[in-house]
Amino acid sequence: MKPAFALVDCNNFYASCEKLFRPDLKHTPVVVLSNNDGCIVARSKEVKALGVKMGVPMFQVQEEIIKHGIVCFSSNYALYADLSNRVMAILEEDAPRLEVYSIDEAFMDLSGLDPLMDLQTFGKQIKRKVDKWTGITVGVGIAPTKTLAKLANHAAKKYPATGSVVNLMNPDRQKRLLALLDVSDVWGVGRRMTSKLKEKGINTALDLANANPKAIRSEFSVVLERTVRELNGISCLDLECIRPTKQQIICSRSFGHKVTDKQQLREAIAKYMTRAAEKLRGEKRLCRVVNVFIRTSPFMPNEPRYAKSLSAELPYPTADTRDLLDVADALFHHIYRAGFRYAKGGVMLSDFYEHNAFQQDLFQADNKKVNSKSLMKIVDRINRSNHGKIFFAAEGVSPKWTMKREHLSPAYTTKWADLPKVY
DNA sequence: TCTGGGGTCCTAGGACCC
DNA sequence: TCTGGGGTCCTAGGACCC
Secondary structure: OOOOEEEEEEOOHHHHHHHHOOHHHOOOOEEEEOHHHOEEEEEOHHHHHHOOOOOOEHHHHHHHHHHOOOEEEEOOHHHHHHHHHHHHHHHHHHOOOEEEEEOOEEEEEOOOOOOOOOHHHHHHHHHHHHHHHHOOOEEEEEEOOHHHHHHHHHHHHHOHHHOOEEEOOOHHHHHHHHHHOEHHHOOOOOHHHHHHHHHOOOOEHHHHHOOOHHHHHHHOOHHHHHHHHHHOOOOOOOOOOOOOOOOEEEEEEEEEEEEOOHHHHHHHHHHHHHHHHHHHHHOOOEEEEEEEEEEEOOOOOOOOOOEEEEEEEEEEEEOOHHHHHHHHHHHHHHHOOOOOOEEEEEEEEEEEEOOOOOOOOOOOOOOOOOOHHHHHHHHHHHHHOOOOOOOOHHHOOOOOOOOOOOOOOOOOOOOHHHOOOOO
């Protein structure tokens, strides 16, 4: 069977989600902000037209926001995740082999499709269906490799005449499009590689496709070599339909305000550790290595800087929050230095094990906590329910460092009290 | 005053082994 | 003066992605 992939990607996803529940903002420029209301992470098409760039700090575009009446939202991941699931469920109906690549995009395997089915028509149908059922508009790129499907999707967005669906199964069309696109538009080619490639005279996507794969491998990496082959229609990257098990769990946040108090910083670390432990249990894994880091802001050239991280290996793999809090706290005390204005902290878990599938240490006393598993289960269950929350004392009771979310929209689809009302 | 968070994969180089 | 060859494993750091 000839490989064929479709990449379906939601337009301006976060901004579109917010607009969905605010019909009054249909033609209003809308942005969604990162945690702490720090940077712009999503822009509606009106904002893109105004020339406001992706990723810029909010305070730098304050004037434009006021001048053009741009409406700002704090990020509301519960809402985006829920709408994402709805979109993915629709796609899955038409392509059982689906790779959910990120919150707003997915690869579909089209190789099993009826050979008489026109792929352009198929793409249009998908687009119409998602739009009608969720209100989210998508772009569709179809091609014999994932890298080309990405590029087709890029073209679908860039050129309105395509109607947001581009079929790139034909090699001549591939060549023509590749010649039009910059090498930096290619999936897997970032800022660093773009400048290195351009030094060698590789400017367009077509230049990269025509490069010698072996030479690319020795000068860059196997990854880029694969990209070259994929651009030539040779499929090297298969669909990853089953989410691979996580290799690490990170929980970190910038603080709403700079933190100078040791106890407050300590509580923040405890809070992140608690959250990371929850995620770990969600993955049904145990972990053995814990890393804690703290740092000052890298954006303050006149302030003393400090950044430090430290890891420790536990004597046995665990998913018990109490074990993990102990290690995190010990690590924190090792790396903490007074006299700095801390901007961010976090924890990292790694070296994961399945329950009952690790080597016990012959000389290690069996000091595992009694009923650890069932206790953690209860804690998680209470915290998932609507009957209040319980927490560990180490997290503190009145944190002053929590993040800013001054423009948060309601949890329209995941909380009964926030259900939109129609009058 | 204010600058996101969470991941993956690859590579080079050092330690160590026979 | 002369100073092997071939492995494996681990880690830190770099590059990329959304």
